[in-house]
Amino acid sequence: MSLAITGATGQLGRLVIADLKTRVPAGQIVALARSPAKAADLGVEARAFDYDSDVGTLAAALAGVDKLLLISGSEVGQRTAQHRKAIEAAKAAGVREIVYTSLLHADTSPLSLAREHVETEALLKASGIPHVILRNGWYGENYAGSIAAAVQHGALIGAAGAGRISAAARKDYATAASVVLSNQGHAGKTYELAADQAFTLADLAAEISAQTGKDVPYKHLSEGDYAAALAGAGIPADFAAMIAGWDVGASNGALYAEDKSLSTLIGRPTTPLREIVKAAL
Structure with a gap:
């Protein structure tokens, strides 16, 4: 059975392929990437797969593929159109099953990211191709990336208030x-x-403090102030506003879930916060 992964050279794609190689022969794995040369170190077959290509070109890249992992694209605002072409290509190529990485509680989530995921889920349903929806929660790394700055400046800032965040590694x-x-x-x-x-985020700040031996409290900001702080740190203003909005969503429970499907699927507990912080440090 041939298993293909889109976005194979991305952070998630690389980890999927590394794990997949422990489960199936490398010869069954196909890395799909905009630049196949960047997939040379993955140790599997690499094929060009650029969302900007036409459906026919994408279908040719999926020749012989039985199951496709469609990792959601990174270009917010363009993903529905990109995913549509990938799904149409999969159908044309005779792909028998698609696994899609969606968003936690996508159908009810208030996050701006949810719309494109809901639209893609609808496209999958309309395609008639058997599929699986993996509604991924927040990545712990989304917050771990701010740890260095928090230690440097003596505070972890955000707009999530006391919102509980079920972020896994x-x-x-x-x-x-x-x-x-x-x-x-x-x-x-x-x-x-x-x-x-x-x-x-207060728990995260406390863990950072414990591991560094420095006092790094959590400082809650308004959505506007947080966006301004991110923009001041060099993040493009539009994206900074989106991040701040997601934090506000977290304050209202958008990133919280009690579902244990993740640990059940992987057969072990999810990575604890202390390990995420340790890795970042």
């Missing part, structure tokens, strides 16, 4: 995708994937 979601892709019996299912233990 990227490798946890990658393992779940690998498990589903390499096994049968998941078609037709939607999994809400989240960490076993949720945390607040």
